[in-house]
Amino acid sequence: MNKYSDRLQRLSYSQTFVMSNKAREMKAAGIDVISLTLGEPDFDVPANIKQAAIDAIHENYSHYSPVPGFLELRQAIAHKLKRDNNLEYKPQQIVVSNGAKQSILNVLAAIINDGDEVILPAPYWVSYHEMVKMMGGKSVFIETSIEDDYKMTAAQLQAAITPKTKAVLYSSPCNPSGSYYTRAELKAIAEVIAKHPQITVISDEIYEYINYDGEHVSIAEFPEVYEQVAVINGMSKAFAMTGWRIGYSASPEWLSGACEKIQGQMTSGANTVAQRASIVGLNTDPAEYRYMIDSFRERRDLVYNLLLEIPGLKVNLPKAAFYFFVDITHYLGKELAGKLIKDSDDFAMFLLEQAQVACVGGVSFGDPSSIRFSYAASEADLRTAMQRIKDCLIQYS
Numbered sequence: 010m011n012k013y014s015d016r017l018q019r020l021s022y023s024q025t026f027v028m029s030n031k032a033r034e035m036k037a038a039g040i041d042v043i044s045l046t047l048g049e050p051d052f053d054v055p056a057n058i059k060q061a062a063i064d065a066i067h068e069n070y071s072h073y074s075p076v077p078g079f080l081e082l083r084q085a086i087a088h089k090l091k092r093d094n095n096l097e098y099k100p101q102q103i104v105v106s107n108g109a110k111q112s113i114l115n116v117l118a119a120i121i122n123d124g125d126e127v128i129l130p131a132p133y134w135v136s137y138h139e140m141v142k143m144m145g146g147k148s149v150f151i152e153t154s155i156e157d158d159y160k161m162t163a164a165q166l167q168a169a170i171t172p173k174t175k176a177v178l179y180s181s182p183c184n185p186s187g188s189y190y191t192r193a194e195l196k197a198i199a200e201v202i203a204k205h206p207q208i209t210v211i212s213d214e215i216y217e218y219i220n221y222d223g224e225h226v227s228i229a230e231f232p233e234v235y236e237q238v239a240v241i242n243g244m245s246k247a248f249a250m251t252g253w254r255i256g257y258s259a260s261p262e263w264l265s266g267a268c269e270k271i272q273g274q275m276t277s278g279a280n281t282v283a284q285r286a287s288i289v290g291l292n293t294d295p296a297e298y299r300y301m302i303d304s305f306r307e308r309r310d311l312v313y314n315l316l317l318e319i320p321g322l323k324v325n326l327p328k329a330a331f332y333f334f335v336d337i338t339h340y341l342g343k344e345l346a347g348k349l350i351k352d353s354d355d356f357a358m359f360l361l362e363q364a365q366v367a368c369v370g371g372v373s374f375g376d377p378s379s380i381r382f383s384y385a386a387s388e389a390d391l392r393t394a395m396q397r398i399k400d401c402l403i404q405y406s
C-alpha cells in the first residue's frame with residue numbers, strides 16, 4: 010500500500026544535503042573531509058542583533074505576532090527598500106515569513122494552478138524546481154552557460170513564454186553562479202514581462218548585499234512591471250542569520266494579501282524574537298556589516314586564483330554571493346578512478362572520494378556540466394581543498 014501523496018512523490022532530496030550527509034559520514038569514519046557544500050555565511054550574528062533578541066525575550070515578545078509580521082518590522086523593511094533600492098512599499102505590501110524560502114512558497118501557492126508553467130533560468134537555486142513541483146506547476150528551463158555568465162537574455166525569456174506561463178523565478182545575485190543582472194539587462198527583461206500581464210516575476214534578492222563590484226538592481230524598480238513583481242529577501246545571508254528564519258516578500262497589494270492568507274493557514278507569524286532582532290539589523294547602516302563582504306571578497310580572489318591553476322576546469326570570476334560554479338565539461342565521459350563520469354554529480358562524488366573535498370554537483374541546479382563550491386569556509390580549508398583537487402586532477406588531465 011502506498012500511503013504517500015503524489016505531491017510528496019514528486020519531490021527529490023536536495024543534492025546539497027546528499028553531499029553534505031555523505032561528507033559527514035566520511036568524517037565520522039575518521040576521514041579528513043573538507044566540506045564546501047553548504048550555502049551559509051560562516052560569521053556569527055552581529056552583536057547588536059543578538060542583543061536585540063535578548064532584549065526581546067526580556068520584554069516578553071512571546072505571543073503570536075500578526076501573520077505578516079510586526080508592523081515595526083514591516084516599516085523597517087519598507088524603509089530598507091527605499092534606502093537601498095529606491096522602492097516604494099507600504100507595510101501592508103510586506104509579508105514576513107519563516108525565511109525567504111517560505112516567502113517564495115507563499116507566492117507560488119498564491120498563483121500557481123496545476124499545469125501552470127514557471128520559467129526558471131538555469132542554473133537555478135535547487136529548491137525552485139522542487140517548490141514549483143510541490144505546487145503542481147511545471148518548470149520551463151532556460152539554459153545558460155559560463156560563456157554568457159550564466160544569465161538569460163530578454164530574447165531567451167520571450168521565446169520561453171507560452172499562454173500557460175504564470176511566473177518567472179530567478180535569484181539575482183544568483184545562487185549558484187554568483188552572477189547578477191545589470192540595470193540594462195533587467196530593463197530588457199522588464200520590457201518583455203510588461204507585455205505579458207499574466208506573468209509574475211519572483212525576484213529573489215537574498216544575496217543583495219554580497220555584491221563585490223556592482224550596483225544591486227531590483228526588477229521592481231521598473232514602473233512598467235511593479236504590479237507584476239514579488240521581491241524576495243531576508244536576513245539569512247545579509248546578517249548571517251540563517252538559523253533565525255526570517256525572510257520577506259514585498260509585492261503589490263493583490264499579491265501580498267494572498268500571501269498573508271496562505272501563511273495564516275500554514276504557519277502564522279514568524280518567530281517573534283527573531284523578528285524584533287531583524288528590526289535592529291535592518292535599521293543599522295549596511296556599512297557596519299561590510300566586514301563580512303570584504304572577507305568574502307578576499308576568499309573569492311584567493312579561490313579564483315587557485316582554481317585557475319587546476320587543469321580541466323573552466324571558471325569565471327563570480328561577482329556576487331559566495332559560490333564558484335565551475336564548468337567541468339572537460340571531464341565528462343571520461344573514466345576517472347575506474348568510474349565513468351556521466352555528469353557533474355558523478356564528478357562531485359569522485360572529488361569527495363578521491364580528493365576528500367565535498368562540493369555539490371550541478372544536476373539539481375539544472376546544469377549537469379558544472380559543480381558548485383561554497384567559499385564560506387576558512388582560508389586554510391580553502392587552500393587545502395584547492396590543493397587536494399589540483400593534486401587529484403593532475404593525474405587525470
Ligand SMILES: Cc1ncc(COP(=O)(O)O)c(C=O)c1O
Binds near residue numbers: 108245251
Ligand atoms: C537563492 C536563495 N534563495 C533563498 C534561500 C533561502 O533563504 P532563507 O534562509 O531566508 O529561507 C537561499 C538559501 O540558500 C538561497 O540560496
